[in-house]
Amino acid sequence: MSHSASLRAGGRGRRMLLWVAVHATAVAIAVMFLAPLVFMALTAVMSDRQALSDDLWPREWHFGNFVDVFSGDMVRWTVNSLVYASLSTVFMLVSSVPVAYALARFRFRGRNAAFVVVISAMMLPPQVTMVPLYIVWARLDLTGTLWPLIIPQLFGDAFSIFLLRQFLVTIPGEYADAARVDGCGELRTMLRVVLPMAKPALAAVALFQFFYCWNDYFRPLVYADPDHWTLAIGVATFRQAHRVEWNLTMAATLLTILPVLIVFFLAQRVFIQGVTLTGVKG
Amino acid sequence: MTPGSLRLPFTGGTRTGTAAARARRRRRLRVLAFLSPWLVGFGLFFAYPLAATVYFSFTRYNLFTLEYVGWDNYSYLLRDDQAWEGMRNTLWLVVVLVPLRVLFGLGVAQLLTKIKAGGGVLRSILYLPYLIPPVSATVVFVFLLNPGTGPAQTITDRLGISLPDFFNEAAWAKPGLALLAVWAVGDVMIIMLAALLNVPRSLYEAASIDGAGAWHRFRHITLPTISPVLAFSAVTGVIETLQYFTQPMVAGKVASGRADLPGTQYAPGYPDGSTLTLPQTLYDQGFRQFNMGYACVQALVIFAVAMVFTLFLLRRFRAFAGEEAR
Numbered sequence: 192m193s194h195s196a197s198l199r200a201g202g203r204g205r206r207m208l209l210w211v212a213v214h215a216t217a218v219a220i221a222v223m224f225l226a227p228l229v230f231m232a233l234t235a236v237m238s239d240r241q242a243l244s245d246d247l248w249p250r251e252w253h254f255g256n257f258v259d260v261f262s263g264d265m266v267r268w269t270v271n272s273l274v275y276a277s278l279s280t281v282f283m284l285v286s287s288v289p290v291a292y293a294l295a296r297f298r299f300r301g302r303n304a305a306f307v308v309v310i311s312a313m314m315l316p317p318q319v320t321m322v323p324l325y326i327v328w329a330r331l332d333l334t335g336t337l338w339p340l341i342i343p344q345l346f347g348d349a350f351s352i353f354l355l356r357q358f359l360v361t362i363p364g365e366y367a368d369a370a371r372v373d374g375c376g377e378l379r380t381m382l383r384v385v386l387p388m389a390k391p392a393l394a395a396v397a398l399f400q401f402f403y404c405w406n407d408y409f410r411p412l413v414y415a416d417p418d419h420w421t422l423a424i425g426v427a428t429f430r431q432a433h434r435v436e437w438n439l440t441m442a443a444t445l446l447t448i449l450p451v452l453i454v455f456f457l458a459q460r461v462f463i464q465g466v467t468l469t470g471v472k473g
Numbered sequence: 474m475t476p477g478s479l480r481l482p483f484t485g486g487t488r489t490g491t492a493a494a495r496a497r498r499r500r501r502l503r504v505l506a507f508l509s510p511w512l513v514g515f516g517l518f519f520a521y522p523l524a525a526t527v528y529f530s531f532t533r534y535n536l537f538t539l540e541y542v543g544w545d546n547y548s549y550l551l552r553d554d555q556a557w558e559g560m561r562n563t564l565w566l567v568v569v570l571v572p573l574r575v576l577f578g579l580g581v582a583q584l585l586t587k588i589k590a591g592g593g594v595l596r597s598i599l600y601l602p603y604l605i606p607p608v609s610a611t612v613v614f615v616f617l618l619n620p621g622t623g624p625a626q627t628i629t630d631r632l633g634i635s636l637p638d639f640f641n642e643a644a645w646a647k648p649g650l651a652l653l654a655v656w657a658v659g660d661v662m663i664i665m666l667a668a669l670l671n672v673p674r675s676l677y678e679a680a681s682i683d684g685a686g687a688w689h690r691f692r693h694i695t696l697p698t699i700s701p702v703l704a705f706s707a708v709t710g711v712i713e714t715l716q717y718f719t720q721p722m723v724a725g726k727v728a729s730g731r732a733d734l735p736g737t738q739y740a741p742g743y744p745d746g747s748t749l750t751l752p753q754t755l756y757d758q759g760f761r762q763f764n765m766g767y768a769c770v771q772a773l774v775i776f777a778v779a780m781v782f783t784l785f786l787l788r789r790f791r792a793f794a795g796e797e798a799r
């Protein structure tokens with residue numbers, strides 16, 4: 192009797208200890224993950240002089256730094272990034288949705304082979320095809336601009352096709368069949384019946400595509416001349432091109448992160464569902 | 474069953490035969506119409522450039538003059554110190570970054586399953602850095618770890634610990650990049666978390682009744698159940714690391730203080746070639762020195778390695794496709 196009681200008490204003590212250990216680790220990791228962002232934000236509002244010291248906390252809050260940073264080049268880079276990301280996203284949706292729909296809904300010979308090709312294209316490192324593509328765009332006299340990155344989105348994006356297809360196969364075929372019996376053509380069935388049910392997946396691929404372009408560095412670096420630089424390229428050169436102080440660099444960096452932060456807090460679930468869809472359901 | 478494999482014996486008269494043929498043709502046209510963007514895209518942006526990469530790899534080409542040079546570019550690769558440096562560093566990054574991210578991602582996911590209150594907040598905090606643009610994240614890390622004014626250095630100094638000068642020392646630049654990669658563990662973590670939550674509860678309960686401890690349950694129930702997801706993460710991690718370009722390039726640029734101003738183009742690898750990766754040597758050869766033929770040889774090296782790992786992935790996807798496709 193007393194034996195089992197002490198065992199239970201010991202179990203409770205150990206469980207208590209485990210609870211404390213788990214939560215202490217969680218808090219420690221959370222603090223370490225947030226710290227870089229906090230220090231970035233604090234440095235962004237320091238005075239020029241203080242940014243050259245090893246102070247951690249701003250003595251005066253110079254919110255004017257954001258105004259100083261957001262002028263001239265920075266505005267142009269932002270416009271370029273926005274144009275690149277928005278056009279790519281719209282083009283990607285128009286071209287990839289029907290392909291994903293066909294791979295998920297139609298039965299035809301070579302469908303599995305087509306899907307295998309989509310996955311292979313998705314996994315192909317962009318550097319592999321970069322040289323011949325650059326040569327083509329140079330012949331078309333479009334190097335220097337961002338069009339070589341935007342135009343290909345009109346011809347389907349492998350990752351988006353893959354992700355949309357994975358979602359579309361989970362929608363029961365009965366809905367589409369019912370629409371077809373009612374005399375809907377395949378295009379109308381897709382637009383009116385199936386796509387409204389696929390809104391979460393459409394939101395996920397659109398967000399992924401937008402931020403893929405927003406974050407993209409390698410491809411704009413290859414193609415864009417300084418007039419077409421995006422924010423990613425601009426920020427990477429900001430510290431040398433403008434001033435050496437870290438405060439303005441951090442203010443510029445914060446501005447590139449801001450849209451991501453806002454969308455994340457508004458649409459966190461979309462992001463997380465999207466990642467889960469790529470990784471777990473295969 | 475696919476329409477193509479469905480060969481009905483010729484039963485009716487010619488009228489039903491032509492009607493069926495017409496219906497089949499219409500169906501085939503419909504499939505083609507829906508697939509057409511991708512069929513064109515596949516040809517223009519996948520098949521053609523891949524074949525052209527092979528062709529250009531046998532030439533010397535600088536956008537203006539093209540000269541056939543046989544295997545010269547390949548033999549040059551074998552004695553090109555820059556390329557070997559890039560391959561060594563890429564190998565280092567694959568061997569260190571991939572396991573580090575998978576294990577840390579699994580660890581924090583496991584931690585998240587243990588937390589009831591505040592788990593959602595912690596999940597968001599851990600996921601957030603993954604979304605931050607890689608260029609921005611790299612700039613922040615170079616700032617954080619810089620010796621004069623970096624907050625990480627300031628704090629550790631006050632605690633009496635001295636940190637290395639991460640992005641300015643050849644021996645520490647890659648470990649600095651590893652820290653950055655761990656910070657951006659969000660994608661791996663979400664995938665691991667979903668996998669852990671998919672393990673049937675009943676298995677754990679049965680094991681607990683049998684007296685299995687926490688380690689035993691992890692080793693004999695959790696690991697076998699999530700091992701396909703672990704393999705998937707590792708393989709995609711390898712393919713991603715083969716393309717590792719932005720972070721080392723930006724870290725080198727910002728730490729060295731050399732920008733892409735006219736006439737001062739940054740040669741990648743600062744400090745001392747320690748952050749030079751294969752995609753960077755490709756970029757340097759192809760788009761800074763315009764040795765495009767030779768850059769194609771390096772592209773083919775990346776392609777060959779990525780292909781091996783993609784084949785591994787495809788085997789797994791085939792298992793999934795099989796569920797509905799047959």
